[in-house]
Amino acid sequence: MIPAGRTPATVERAAEIFGKSFNYFQNQRLWEKLFPATIKAFHRAGAQRIVRLWDEEQLLALAAQRELPFDQQDIPVLPVADPQHPKPAEYQDEDLLDVVEAWEALHEAGSKITQRAWNTYVSRADDARETSAPAPDLEINGSRFWYRKTLLDWDKTRMGRGESPNAGRKKGSKDTTGPRIRPTAIARLAAAEGLLRALPNLPQAEMVKAIATTQNVTDRQALRILHEARANLGLPAPSPTEKK
Structure with missing residues (x-):
């Protein structure tokens, strides 16, 4: 710290x-x-x-x-006697915490976030706003630090399970039979259907690449999305020659 x-x-x-x-x-x-x-x-x-x-x-x-x-020697004394094990009464909003200390601070403040969940949050890209940790307040030689206040404010406003607009069934939902269709999946499927309508003669390999690139998925996922889009539109599967 x-x-x-x-x-x-x-x-x-x-x-x-x-x-x-x-x-x-x-x-x-x-x-x-x-x-x-x-x-x-x-x-x-x-x-x-x-x-x-x-x-x-x-x-x-x-x-x-x-x-x-x-x-x-007259060396200035730090405001906290032992910065590695400060007492709760000595905590300050502007204390800078590393990734492990950050989770410990959240846990001590009563947050329900698990250490495993926190590790997932900090491993995700900063632009994944709904599922990533707050941007670090300071970075030194590759190590990230957060102000204690930054973490506690983020925890108060972060979305819980099922609250994100990209989540499936909400926590506690009684509908356990319907498919867990996410808005992101719907958008990807709609994009594939639009491609099939606009360029019906485009080779499948190029369609797969186009879907993978524009929808940020793997080629394998893009092919699955394309198959589902064809089925929704009632289009036949491509010939064996075209698959190549």
Whole structure:
């Protein structure tokens, strides 16, 4: 966690502050030799992918006093004594949380979202607004961070199961016999039917490619959609030669 109001310093920035080249600072792991215990990394203990971050104000103070013994250095204290295990009373809306801390914050706030569901949300494209996590507030070397407030506001307004306009039967629906037809599927089928009407002589292979491209589906899905469209319009299947 990056506590609210703090400026994160990367390895590159730390090397700059201490007047070392990035490669030397990184390869020699100088943070282990230069930093006293009062300087705690912001990255989460146990993280699979570590992006090392420290508080810039602390590093600047240390760089200015590094000739002094550790016990004589006056290093600013972070607002949270232990940023990796803050107390609920110390939480701030502007705390920046990584992907795991983000779910933990949602869970602690009473959200019903499971960790598996959250992992699915964060793996989806940003343009899938109904089914993706909020856009990160900060990204550092490929690691995403969200303000605590961003997450809690998103959770209050996110759609539940069956509430998305692209969902099938709504949760609790008593109609369990009808097909789970989604608006997206209807639109794709209508597009295929329109193609058949507009270009009835277009080879099937080209129709499949056109449907796959315009409807963002695989060729196999496009072929299935095309077969269904033909059946709806009462059109015969193409000849074996045409299938090739």
